[in-house]
Amino acid sequence: MIRPGDYVLVTEAEPVYITGAVLSPGGIYLRDQLMLSRAIAMVGGARKEAKLSDVKIFRQVPGSTNQEVIHVDVAAIKKNQKPDFLLQPYDVIEVSEAGMFSSSRIGSTLMGALSGGMTGAISNTSMLLPTRVIY
Numbered sequence: 001m002i003r004p005g006d007y008v009l010v011t012e013a014e015p016v017y018i019t020g021a022v023l024s025p026g027g028i029y030l031r032d033q034l035m036l037s038r039a040i041a042m043v044g045g046a047r048k049e050a051k052l053s054d055v056k057i058f059r060q061v062p063g064s065t066n067q068e069v070i071h072v073d074v075a076a077i078k079k080n081q082k083p084d085f086l087l088q089p090y091d092v093i094e095v096s097e098a099g100m101f102s103s104s105r106i107g108s109t110l111m112g113a114l115s116g117g118m119t120g121a122i123s124n125t126s127m128l129l130p131t132r133v134i135y
Contacts, residue, residue, distance in 0.1 A: 035084040058093075074095075
């Protein structure tokens with residue numbers, strides 16, 4: 001039991017940083033056995049254009065100024081095809097965006113091109129039509 005005047009040792013949590021195609025990029029504090037999929041969920045999850053098949057984790061090599069880059073397939077983790085990945089203090093997680101013509105984004109890319117093209121075509125043809133002003 002803690003009584004007034006007792007000293008209590010409070011350990012400070014170490015951060016993990018998440019950047020890229022997530023809803024709220026930033027730092028979160030490492031708790032017991034924090035797994036990669038939970039860390040991504042803690043920042044709101046991945047955006048729809050995220051490339052979850054190749055999430056990079058930058059980890060400092062102990063006793064060195066070098067860092068290693070670890071590639072993790074979070075899409076396979078979500079499908080229970082691979083085990084989740086245990087994070088360490090000061091890991092930097094980068095969730096990159098898929099390319100415009102990747103399988104996850106091709107539909108939105110084409111729809112944007114078509115809708116933009118149709119809008120342009122409509123506005124251009126309206127300039128060709130005669131305009132009458134009636135008073």
